[in-house]
Amino acid sequence: MAYQLQYQAASNFKQSNSSSVIPSSAGGTTTTTRPMANGEDVRLKVNHVKSKKVEGTLYMMSERMGWMPKHKGDITLSFDYCDIKSQRISSDEKSKIRLQIVCYNETMTTFHFCNPNGLDAQKKDRDDVSELLKLLLPKFRSMMDQALEIKTKILNENKTVYQLYKDLVISGLVPADDFWNKYVDFDKLTESTKKQDTGVSGAFLSNIRPESGDNGGIIYKLNTDTVMSIFRTYPAIREKYEQNVHTRKMTEADFWRTFFQSHYFTMDRLNPSHSRDIFNDCVKRDDEKMLHEAERASRKAMAVIAPETNETSEIGYGVNEHAEDTSGKNDLNKNLIKRFNFHSTMILKSTLGTEVNNESSAASRAEPPEEDDDDDDVSKRFKPDDDLEDLRTEQPDENQALKLVNPERYLRAPTTDRSQKTFTAQVPTNLKGFKQEMSNWNANTELSLNSHLAHRIVKDLTPGGALMHGTTAQTLSQIVPQTIQEEMQTIYISLSELLRHFWSSFPPSSPAIEEKIHRVHETIERFRDTQVNAFKEKVSTDLLTDFHLAGHMEDLIDIANKKYQQWTKTSGSTGRV
């Protein structure tokens, strides 16, 4: 289904050196239904501009351009920048200096610049306008594109929003802007569209494949991606790079050569001992950093990792078996493992770290507070879970169950039921009695029926049991096919939205709202004709006729209708007097 989007670009664009402010006015042939703002910044004002042979003034404002005929206080032509597709200017050979605005809805408007000071002044006027437009249009276009894209995405992804949009906006009930502002929770729906950083691949080092060179050497090839990965993962290397390459101490190639020889790249290498290695001091610093990290982590995770270290672990007690050779003969392998852990940690940090940096970029070296929350989370993670979510009833999101004491009253208008009056006197006493009874009641499980017998009785008395021939146990939800149920649901959603609009307009306080009531009523009627009746027909063909599935909807509409009739009658008699 094709639908049309109307949009308004939100703009926080503001020019500070604006001077004049024009009075607000109702637009004549404006392309939007947006009411005029009270005061707008005028960025350019050009006199002597003709439109359709009438002379007037052209205003360029921050969000739109408008044209006001001479000797009139109204802007009769107005274009939002975001509606303008392009501008055209007359060629220099032509005698008339003109500028044409082409909108997205293919309407074109031509302005003729007729400054009495001559052709050059006219040209200058036109160029001023044109330049400004050139400046503004792309800005609005990108803004608009983005907004449009997001909205399209929302509509595509959310069926209910789309349905509402169809029923409310396309039927002209609600202006598009209002719809987006009031009905759609942008933050919630656009969460997924936020930009995400790409992480560093874990294997960026092993992706650097050595190739054998011409004369027996080995050639490693680096590309910018890999270099960036290295820098992001190991800030220490970036530092070294800046220290050495930027200050011309060594060439870029030399730097990377040493890198490939260092333990960063060849992980199974022992700590470099020759002093020439520029990464020598990095080892120590990295170790310190890891230790610091580890202490922080272990403070939280320790309770999990070493649960047995409690008050009884004194020296000498317990079985100290040294079955496992933990000291290890192979320091090389140990180092290797340490470096793998380090590597992974750094990669993880490069990804997670960016968020932290953005938030507190200039903040001091102290631990960002955000990370601490994180830590709590960790300790909880590995702790045994103390809440059995499975055993709770699943809470339906957002929906609130409607508890109806008296469905009749809900369906019909609230009317006072006379027959009930007689009972009201007894209610308090009854209630008291009940309360007393309840407070004295106690579950006496030992005297209760034994479950087998109880079960048999219940079984006999349930539909299908021995004593219950001839009843059907099927529920409505089992009979009605899924597709019909779904269709019904969508109709209900739209209908209730319409009705909500209808009812919320009462009592009408302004002509605009009265206008709205008429409009909504019309739409409801249309809705009944198109949707409800179609559904009714569909339902009546099947074996579902008995259930009057559309009955309740019709009731709702009828009640609204009645109210409308009532209102038109009273407003007809009293309102116009």
Add this chain to the structure above:
Amino acid sequence: MKLNIDGLLVYMPYDFIYPEQYKYMQELKRGLDHKGHCVLEMPSGTGKTITLLSLIIAYMRRYPDQYNKLIYCSRTVPEIEKVMSEMKRLIAYYEKETREKQKFIGIAMSSRKNLCIHPEVSQLRLGKEVDSACMNLTASYVREQAKEDRSVKTCSYYEQYDKNGREESIPYGVYNLEDMKMYGKVKHWCPYFLTRYILTHANVIVYSYHYLLDPKIAEIISKELPKTSIIVFDEAHNIDNVCIDSMSITLTRKILERAHANIDSLKLIVQDNKQKDANRLKNEYENLVKGLREQAIQRETDVILTNPILPEHVLQENIPGNIRQAEHFLIFIKRFLEYMKTRMNIQHVVKESPPSFLKDLQVRVCIERKPLRFCSERLRSLLRTLETKDIHLYQPLMLLCNFATIISTYTKGFTLIIEPFFDSKSTVYNPVLHFTCLDSSIAIKPVFDRFQSVIITSGNRFSKSSYLCMIDHFNFYLGTLSPIDMYPKILSFTPAIMESFTMTLTRPCILPMIVTRGNDQIAITSKFELREDQAVIRNYGILLIEMCTHVPDGIVCFFTSYTYMEHVVATWYELGIIGQVQKHKLLFIETPDSVETSLALYNYQKACDNGRGAVLLSVARGKVSEGVDFDNHLGRCVIMFGIPYVYTQSRILQARLDYLRENFHIRENDFLTFDAMRHAAQCVGRVLRGKSDYGIMIFADKRFVRSDKRQKIPKWIQEYLSDSLANLSIEECVQIVKKWLKDMAQPLRQEDQLGISLLSEEHLLSNELLQNLEQNSADV
């Protein structure tokens, strides 16, 4: 919901109940009705804690004259906190339903370190430092001194508590450690001593099972608990180790040196005291003459929990004359120490039983068995008399005295091993003496004897046989022996109820597979002869790479030992396998260093959380395999590289195996296989925590296929390990994984589970379902 368990009204603060929880309650109720001990096993993630609490508290409310106290023993502080929060929920539910404040006190007990609120003392990092600092401020003689001398520091929290704390009773409610500290701060009372005081009248006590099992502290903390208490040991799969550890002692030369220094400093203090205040030592002497009678009287009235270190008949006797005088005792203990030093001076391994040790002792230095038995008691008395500060400095000497007492008291169930080298691989001469308890029931016996109902329960899904093993390494049942025969013979208790529950699942949440060969058809195994083989290691690597490519989020791998893991990782690096793995996931590796491991684990969790995915390489029997759960995305797949046999060259293990063979006729090999499979199951079981979770379990060793191993995989895993999954190559395994993961990724809705793995109140009223349940449990 409210449940009717055989006529007992049980409140349960949830809307639904798992079928196994229901069955668990029924069995538990039967056990309590019989006033007997129970052994119950239920997979973790099925709400064992709340089930236990709900039923027992309901039972205590209904029959207060039968049971009036619940003592809930758990392993770690986080687990204790978890129990407390479940209890809070339960009591809140009671209050909501009955609309009255419950007359109920639930309290958690922990060490001073976790409870202290003294501004300086609580800052100390080590538990024993806190204890010692606290004693320096609160010991009775310190407080006596403080009365006269203003400059002596005391703890204001303790003083306040001592003044007022015992009169005012704490308001009803459930107090976890934090709550206790808050309450202590508000009242300015010491939470630790307040908690210890409240233990006597609380309805439910939650603490670490050291407080009940370790004779060194059980006497202090738990002596006043009434006989009518219900004892629960939760997470009891490690209980045997706690028992053995609490009775085992390791001595090194360094400790002996320090004990020597202790004796010297005590000597000085004694001499000093003699000159200044001879009366004090005299008084002590008088008291000792009167003897331990008082304690004997107390025992008759059943006030004190039996201290296994000090058996009954010892209490009947007085401390022998030759160690009554302080100097005499010090000389005596010094002589013993010198003897120990000469014994430690060896070049070859010595293995001895306690009787032969005692005989040698008598022959060579004329120390009799009887006075030796009183060593620890005598030392305690001396330290008390001398008003020694910084008691923790005397630990080496206390250790030596405890050793003397235990070895002279027990002739059976212990062994003594002296080795010239501290561990098997080192060559530096550093003799060490292991005095190892072989029979874990020694420590737990008093508990069984004293309390009516002891409930041992665990979430580690072991088969019934392993339960017996939990009581004692050796008291377990292997295929040929029936547990019914074994029990009365071996264990010092007879359980009324022994039940093991499996988990009912709506979908096949686990995918156990045995991978036996690589794509090149070369068998994969961690067998000693083959484990260094490049082909095997490469195939292990390929398996890991394949899993990394296909399994989302976290993968955990277990190796058989650190050394093997290091070797494999190095080889993988050379083969470029590590690089391939890193293409898909980040790599973290457990190390022997617990701080480093914490960091690796922390980052592993982070990497899984943010969707990066990670691999954790760790070691069976290591820290990770013991205490960490990998639920949901933290562990979608666990790979067991090889069978984690215990290191068999250890002499302590050999001694245990011998003991086992001689006393219970259990073959060495059976025990080793059993133990290995128990650990494999524990590692693999880490991946599933609850019914909505799912995970792959890969046993990568061809030996797993053999029936002696396969039969020992826990039942709940075996159920899903069909023959078609039992002998796979890597390729086949990958195909199965791919399909299974797609199925599992479908959402799991509550409606689907209802009636099968989840029951509502209505379900419990339907007889058909209950009968089904009965039948299922009969099948199991």
